[in-house]
Amino acid sequence: MATVTVQRPKLSLAEKLFLPGVLKGLAITLGHALRMLRGQKKVTMQYPEERWDANLPEHYRGAPALVTDEHGRERCVSCQLCEFICPPRAITIVPEEIPGDDQWAKVEKQPKAFEIDMIRCIYCGMCEEVCPEQAIFLRKDYAITGTLP
Amino acid sequence: MDLGLIISSAVKIIGFVFLMLMPMIAYIIWVERRFLAIIQDRIGPNRVGIPWTNVGLFGLGQPIADGLKSFLKEDFTPGHVNKFYYVIAPALVMVPALLTCAVLPFGRDLVLPFLDEPIRLVIADLDIGPIWIFAIASLGVYGIVLAGWASNSKYPFLGGVRATSQMISYEISLGLSIIPVLLLFQHLNLNDIVRYQSEHGWLLLPMWGDGWSVQRWLYLIPAGVAFIIFVVSMFAETNRTPFDLPECETELVAGYHTEYGSMKFAMFFMGEYAAMIIGSGLAVTLFLGGWSLPFGLDALVLGVFSDTWFSWVPALLSTGIFFLKIVCFMLFFIWVRGTLPRFRYDQLMKLGWIIFFEAALANIFIAAGILMFA
Numbered sequence: 140m141a142t143v144t145v146q147r148p149k150l151s152l153a154e155k156l157f158l159p160g161v162l163k164g165l166a167i168t169l170g171h172a173l174r175m176l177r178g179q180k181k182v183t184m185q186y187p188e189e190r191w192d193a194n195l196p197e198h199y200r201g202a203p204a205l206v207t208d209e210h211g212r213e214r215c216v217s218c219q220l221c222e223f224i225c226p227p228r229a230i231t232i233v234p235e236e237i238p239g240d241d242q243w244a245k246v247e248k249q250p251k252a253f254e255i256d257m258i259r260c261i262y263c264g265m266c267e268e269v270c271p272e273q274a275i276f277l278r279k280d281y282a283i284t285g286t287l288p
Numbered sequence: 289m290d291l292g293l294i295i296s297s298a299v300k301i302i303g304f305v306f307l308m309l310m311p312m313i314a315y316i317i318w319v320e321r322r323f324l325a326i327i328q329d330r331i332g333p334n335r336v337g338i339p340w341t342n343v344g345l346f347g348l349g350q351p352i353a354d355g356l357k358s359f360l361k362e363d364f365t366p367g368h369v370n371k372f373y374y375v376i377a378p379a380l381v382m383v384p385a386l387l388t389c390a391v392l393p394f395g396r397d398l399v400l401p402f403l404d405e406p407i408r409l410v411i412a413d414l415d416i417g418p419i420w421i422f423a424i425a426s427l428g429v430y431g432i433v434l435a436g437w438a439s440n441s442k443y444p445f446l447g448g449v450r451a452t453s454q455m456i457s458y459e460i461s462l463g464l465s466i467i468p469v470l471l472l473f474q475h476l477n478l479n480d481i482v483r484y485q486s487e488h489g490w491l492l493l494p495m496w497g498d499g500w501s502v503q504r505w506l507y508l509i510p511a512g513v514a515f516i517i518f519v520v521s522m523f524a525e526t527n528r529t530p531f532d533l534p535e536c537e538t539e540l541v542a543g544y545h546t547e548y549g550s551m552k553f554a555m556f557f558m559g560e561y562a563a564m565i566i567g568s569g570l571a572v573t574l575f576l577g578g579w580s581l582p583f584g585l586d587a588l589v590l591g592v593f594s595d596t597w598f599s600w601v602p603a604l605l606s607t608g609i610f611f612l613k614i615v616c617f618m619l620f621f622i623w624v625r626g627t628l629p630r631f632r633y634d635q636l637m638k639l640g641w642i643i644f645f646e647a648a649l650a651n652i653f654i655a656a657g658i659l660m661f662a
Contacts, residue, residue, distance in 0.1 A: 164627040
């Protein structure tokens with residue numbers, strides 16, 4: 140391979156002296172410091188006092204949760220679509236038939252058990268997207284601490 | 289040896305070293321963390337205040353909490369180190385740094401109504417001030433070298449080697465850079481140098497007294513060059529960014545103190561900051577008038593408090609001014625740390641040997657020429 144000679148940029152005297160560059164840098168940092176001191180710029184959030192609640196973005200995805208409809212019935216019909224789409228396989232559903240004399244007998248199925256392994260959950264929101272009954276939603280919570288049941 | 293001298297020396301040592309310098313080291317670390325945070329658009333440690341209350345006090349309790357943490361941590365000594373040198377190294381960093389403060393004048397002569405003689409506010413009133421500081425400060429490199437060597441591991445070793453050649457190289461330009469200053473003042477007693485500057489204008493601000501002479505204004509050229517060389521060399525000498533290659537956390541983990549923990553690490557840390565404070569103190573003393581007020585205001589203060597019962601006020605005031613100047617200088621240190629990236633090692637050596645060494649040498653001749661002909 141042929142040797143490529145890179146032309147180094149010629150430095151002016153000011154650049155060689157280095158001190159003007161240093162002063163310029165100092166001015167930039169001082170500008171940042173002054174803006175911080177005047178309270179015009181703030182990035183850090185003081186967590187326990189200031190919280191995300193008011194500032195949560197529209198698309199925020201927290202822990203998934205099952206919801207009920209306006210009659211108080213759990214909306215989930217145990218179709219198990221979420222169980223199949225869940226990329227980390229965090230959801231396990233045990234379906235159960237609804238007895239014939241029940242008010243909601245026409246729905247046919249309900250979950251006997253609906254488990255979400257929160258260690259596996261990656262908060263991708265695919266369960267929410269795939270659900271035909273709009274039974275599962277990702278909540279807007281961010282401070283989740285779990286204990287053993 | 290009379291008793292008065294011993295008592296006054298003891299009081300000065302305790303007052304200056306343990307009541308002023310040590311708390312200052314602790315709080316400079318906090319100031320550094322806050323100021324760096326502000327430069328980087330962050331907030332910094334602002335929580336630790338009074339325990340079990342919600343009073344934050346801007347995080348003023350942080351140094352105490354840090355100190356307590358260092359004391360309570362396990363004092364772990366790795367199995368592969370050379371124990372004796374490993375233990376002695378942090379002390380060898382800390383002790384020289386504190387010893388150098390012996391010759392720093394931290395205030396005007398204290399006149400007390402019940403004493404015949406004024407007390408000189410300097411621990412050791414030596415006539416070899418700067419030489420003492422350089423002689424003792426250069427011992428500090430042994431602590432770092434021993435730490436690097438005794439740790440018996442790669443990163444500390446590299447850090448120690450770097451520190452050695454860096455500190456030895458920059459000592460030369462540091463020593464040479466202040467010769468123009470000493471040429472002008474013609475003596476080496478730091479207290480006399482400050483008193484001279486108080487009456488005849490600071491070296492870098494000759495705007496009162498005899499300072500208005502052509503010679504002093506011409507002398508600003510070598511003095512300015514000397515100041516720049518001195519300050520930059522001091523950055524290298526105290527291993528501060530942009531010359532913190534011995535620590536250099538991106539390459540060397542933590543450099544020479546990688547294998548240290550708990551209070552031993554804290555000793556390195558405090559020694560480094562003590563060295564910075566003493567260095568700033570020396571720069572302030574030599575170039576910026578030490579404890580004196582600018583524009584000849586010292587004479588005014590002395591006149592106002594000429595009464596016997598208030599004769600101690602100017603001394604206390606001057607101490608406050610001295611520490612204020614040091615704090616400003618330290619803020620500059622921190623400001624530079626927040627601004628400049630680290631130099632490469634060959635750039636550091638080139639700057640020290642090829643630029644500063646020659647510039648400092650030439651500066652001596654320029655200064656001597658001005659003193660001779662102007």
